[in-house]
Amino acid sequence: MAEENWRERLRTWLAEHPPPPEAHTDVAAAQRYQAQLHDAGYAGLTWPKEWGGQGLGAVEAQAFAEESAAADLPTRPFMIGMGMTGPTLVDLGTPEQKRRYLPPLLRGEEIWCQLFSEPGAGSDVASLRTRAVREPDGSWVLSGQKVWTSNAQWADVAAVLARTDPDKPKHGGITMFVLDMRQPGVTVRPLVDMTGHAPFNEVYLDEARVPADGVLGEVDGGWRAATTMLGHERVSISGMRQRRGRGVTSAALTELAQRRDVAGDPLVRDRLADLYAHERVLELFTDRMRQETAAGVPVGARGSVGKLAGALLAHRGVEVAGHVAGADAVAWEVSDDGEGPGDDLALGIASAPAASIAGGTNEIQRSIIGERVLGLPREPAADRDRPFRDAPTGEVDRAAGSHV
Amino acid sequence: MQLVPTSEQDELRSAVRALLDKQAPRAVRATVDDGAGYDRDLWRRLGTELGVLGLAVPEELGGAGAGHVERAILAEELGRALLPSPFLGSAVLATDLLVGLDDRSGLLGALGSGERMAAVAGVLGPAGDVSVSGGGLRGSAGPVVDATDADDLLVVVDGVVHHLDATGPGVVRTPLRSLDPTRRHARVDLDGAAATRLGSLDSDALQRVRDLATVAIAAEQTGVMGAAVDRTVAYVSDRVQFGRVIGSYQAVKHGCADMYASTEQAVSAVRAAAWAADHDPDALPLPAAVARVFVGPAAFAVTNSMVQYHGGIGYTWEHDAHLFYKRAKSDELLSGPPGAARARLAELMKV
Ligand SMILES: Cc1cc2nc3c(=O)[nH]c(=O)nc-3n(C[C@H](O)[C@H](O)[C@H](O)COP(=O)(O)OP(=O)(O)OC[C@H]3O[C@@H](n4cnc5c(N)ncnc54)[C@H](O)[C@@H]3O)c2cc1C
Numbered sequence: 001m002a003e004e005n006w007r008e009r010l011r012t013w014l015a016e017h018p019p020p021p022e023a024h025t026d027v028a029a030a031q032r033y034q035a036q037l038h039d040a041g042y043a044g045l046t047w048p049k050e051w052g053g054q055g056l057g058a059v060e061a062q063a064f065a066e067e068s069a070a071a072d073l074p075t076r077p078f079m080i081g082m083g084m085t086g087p088t089l090v091d092l093g094t095p096e097q098k099r100r101y102l103p104p105l106l107r108g109e110e111i112w113c114q115l116f117s118e119p120g121a122g123s124d125v126a127s128l129r130t131r132a133v134r135e136p137d138g139s140w141v142l143s144g145q146k147v148w149t150s151n152a153q154w155a156d157v158a159a160v161l162a163r164t165d166p167d168k169p170k171h172g173g174i175t176m177f178v179l180d181m182r183q184p185g186v187t188v189r190p191l192v193d194m195t196g197h198a199p200f201n202e203v204y205l206d207e208a209r210v211p212a213d214g215v216l217g218e219v220d221g222g223w224r225a226a227t228t229m230l231g232h233e234r235v236s237i238s239g240m241r242q243r244r245g246r247g248v249t250s251a252a253l254t255e256l257a258q259r260r261d262v263a264g265d266p267l268v269r270d271r272l273a274d275l276y277a278h279e280r281v282l283e284l285f286t287d288r289m290r291q292e293t294a295a296g297v298p299v300g301a302r303g304s305v306g307k308l309a310g311a312l313l314a315h316r317g318v319e320v321a322g323h324v325a326g327a328d329a330v331a332w333e334v335s336d337d338g339e340g341p342g343d344d345l346a347l348g349i350a351s352a353p354a355a356s357i358a359g360g361t362n363e364i365q366r367s368i369i370g371e372r373v374l375g376l377p378r379e380p381a382a383d384r385d386r387p388f389r390d391a392p393t394g395e396v397d398r399a400a401g402s403h404v
Numbered sequence: 405m406q407l408v409p410t411s412e413q414d415e416l417r418s419a420v421r422a423l424l425d426k427q428a429p430r431a432v433r434a435t436v437d438d439g440a441g442y443d444r445d446l447w448r449r450l451g452t453e454l455g456v457l458g459l460a461v462p463e464e465l466g467g468a469g470a471g472h473v474e475r476a477i478l479a480e481e482l483g484r485a486l487l488p489s490p491f492l493g494s495a496v497l498a499t500d501l502l503v504g505l506d507d508r509s510g511l512l513g514a515l516g517s518g519e520r521m522a523a524v525a526g527v528l529g530p531a532g533d534v535s536v537s538g539g540g541l542r543g544s545a546g547p548v549v550d551a552t553d554a555d556d557l558l559v560v561v562d563g564v565v566h567h568l569d570a571t572g573p574g575v576v577r578t579p580l581r582s583l584d585p586t587r588r589h590a591r592v593d594l595d596g597a598a599a600t601r602l603g604s605l606d607s608d609a610l611q612r613v614r615d616l617a618t619v620a621i622a623a624e625q626t627g628v629m630g631a632a633v634d635r636t637v638a639y640v641s642d643r644v645q646f647g648r649v650i651g652s653y654q655a656v657k658h659g660c661a662d663m664y665a666s667t668e669q670a671v672s673a674v675r676a677a678a679w680a681a682d683h684d685p686d687a688l689p690l691p692a693a694v695a696r697v698f699v700g701p702a703a704f705a706v707t708n709s710m711v712q713y714h715g716g717i718g719y720t721w722e723h724d725a726h727l728f729y730k731r732a733k734s735d736e737l738l739s740g741p742p743g744a745a746r747a748r749l750a751e752l753m754k755v
Contacts, residue, residue: 274697287405
């Protein structure tokens with residue numbers, strides 16, 4: 001009953017306070033809306049009250065997920081903070097760090113990014129080479145290059161992984177830091193992705209500074225912090241319905257089929273039903289994981305199931321889009337407002353690979369499930385037990401893939 | 405919607421599993437290798453000792469008054485064990501028809517105790533051409549699942565449910581050869597067989613019986629999937645080729661991960677559908693259709709991988725892998741082709 005009241009109030013609030021359209025293009029507008037959400041008690045639902053959260057349970061979190069889905073909230077700038085770095089701070093941060101960072105994170109006042117990947121360290125993020133050196137006063141100086149960093153173009157703060165001891169084996173000499181992005185040692189360069197947009201970046205650290213109390217977790221204990229965060233990441237990605245993929249959902253494609261007058265075609269119906277079933281089942285799996293978490297059963301590596309299924313779903317949507325749209329997905333007129341009927345479809349088609357690469361590729365998720373859930377033997381690794389400085393490298397030459 | 409089992413439900417699962425772990429392997433081989441009928445003793449033990457054959461039957465009709473969530477757990481365990489049993493005919497189709505009719509003839513009690521076994525014609529699968537003529541029924545129906553071993557037959561003609569003594573005069577049952585050797589089917593020929601009219605169900609009520617069967621079949625399939633995953637992981641953790649266990653090869657490991665991932669999703673779909681059957685009956689058609697569309701092909705893919713990762717031994721009659729494979733395929737097709745399931749879902753989605 002209490003839950004129904006809560007949901008009813010939320011529904012009313014969302015109806016009375018829809019996000020302004022510009023919140024999807026203007027980050028300041030998104031931030032203002034996030035502050036409004038927080039004031040109304042709808043940000044950080046399951047986070048402890050003392051850090052600005054609401055201290056609510058899985059029931060409310062699920063109600064929020066359901067009710068807010070239709071409202072199309074501007075969540076993109078906050079997804080790293082809400083889904084990944086925030087929960088990791090809740091798990092591993094000091095009381096001072098929680099007090100300092102969590103409330104502004106929830107209010108949208110500070111935007112976060114995650115500086116893990118490097119040109120030579122993607123799936124194998126523990127092979128990262130960004131160095132952190134301790135100064136006599138206990139503070140740290142970081143130098144190196146990060147890449148594919150989502151939201152760095154807006155970020156105020158980052159969770160960064162850096163090597164603190166190259167004489168230890170690769171997983172043992174890494175530390176996680178909280179880094180102020182607004183400083184001279186940090187340079188952000190936008191990187192255009194295959195959709196033509198620039199949602200991610202290259203980030204150069206050139207003697208960037210972190211104070212002594214900026215270590216998240218333990219010095220040289222960064223791998224544990226990283227796996228904690230990656231666990232949150234998988235769960236948050238699988239629960240997330242990405243705006244960029246909305247053109248290839250069963251709802252959008254059903255509408256398109258009706259508009260194109262192909263909804264009676266048995267093949268179109270067949271493919272739409274199959275897509276819907278897969279979407280729905282993934283939602284149910286995610287709900288179930290949420291309920292298990294609330295019941296005290298950790299999701300752990302099973303979060304990879306949702307991450308993998310979400311990626312496969314994105315590609316399934318692309319396949320079904322072809323059956324529904326046919327040649328209409330190939331080229332279309334652009335109207336005076338600069339938009340056209342194929343825009344969302346094209347974005348859905350072009351962004352599907354992000355789902356199967358970002359946050360750990362499908363192959364890596366399958367290895368995680370195989371090894372950590374099913375207990376199959378780990379992959380042989382050439383570099384696990386020797387000092388990192390002796391390990392072989394494999395950096396990419398990005399220019400090699402370009403024809404211009 | 406409750407997607408996580410309660411501790412009572414976990415206990416139910418353990419109790420059923422403990423009995424089947426001990427008794428099912430012998431029963432499976434007796435049916436598969438020697439063509440033996442369903443194990444009546446074991447069925448009675450499920451009915452009386454464990455009291456799990458009337459889980460979804462209300463107490464006032466003599467059942468356990470639990471629900472479809474509980475029955476789905478039983479189905480899953482029966483699927484896991486591949487037990488040759490009249491579950492679908494007797495504990496699902498016949499039971500649900502009788503509950504739908506609010507039947508107080510005592511038949512529900514006899515089915516629930518495992519004393520009698522029933523089969524149903526005219527609800528799942530081909531309709532046949534049975535008609536009422538004079539005082540009896542005439543015509544044939546088939547394949548009728550579980551009819552070979554049944555004591556009672558329920559035949560639905562134009563929404564009217566008729567009860568027949570399966571061994572009575574005018575009833576001829578011809579066992580059929582089946583893809584899945586652990587589930588027995590028969591053609592039923594009726595030649596003026598005496599029948600009692602139990603009542604009638606409208607099309608919504610009949611659809612509910614079909615949806616409940618869909619949920620039970622999907623639950624059984626998740627049990628098949630779970631067992632396939634467990635047995636395959638055990639095998640590939642043990643079998644050595646090229647000096648390494650084969651589960652250390654990524655092609656095999658990733659295949660096992662895919663098996664597990666679709667099983668976990670299927671379990672979620674079934675729990676949601678079973679929950680709806682108990683708590684939101686008007687909304688049952690959609691989650692039941694979703695479960696069928698997802699679980700049917702997923703279960704077959706998982707069992708196909710099971711055979712594949714067992715290699716040659718998986719292709720032998722002696723090994724159980726083919727039984728999982730065949731159960732998964734016949735469960736997928738039992739109520740019609742997968743395309744029909746998707747067509748129904750498209751209808752429900754209002755495409
Ligand atoms: C849209 C997007 C957003 C991103 N955002 C961020 C971000 O905010 N922060 C951040 O730190 N990173 C981010 N990334 C980076 C992302 O985490 C990496 O791209 C990803 O982990 C893969 O690493 P890689 O690109 O180096 O590819 P590689 O690791 O080189 O992989 C190349 C191919 O090899 C396969 N492969 C690699 N190792 C194995 C193995 N052991 N077994 C089998 N196959 C293997 C991979 O599956 C892949 O198919 C983002 C990426 C994308 C696409």
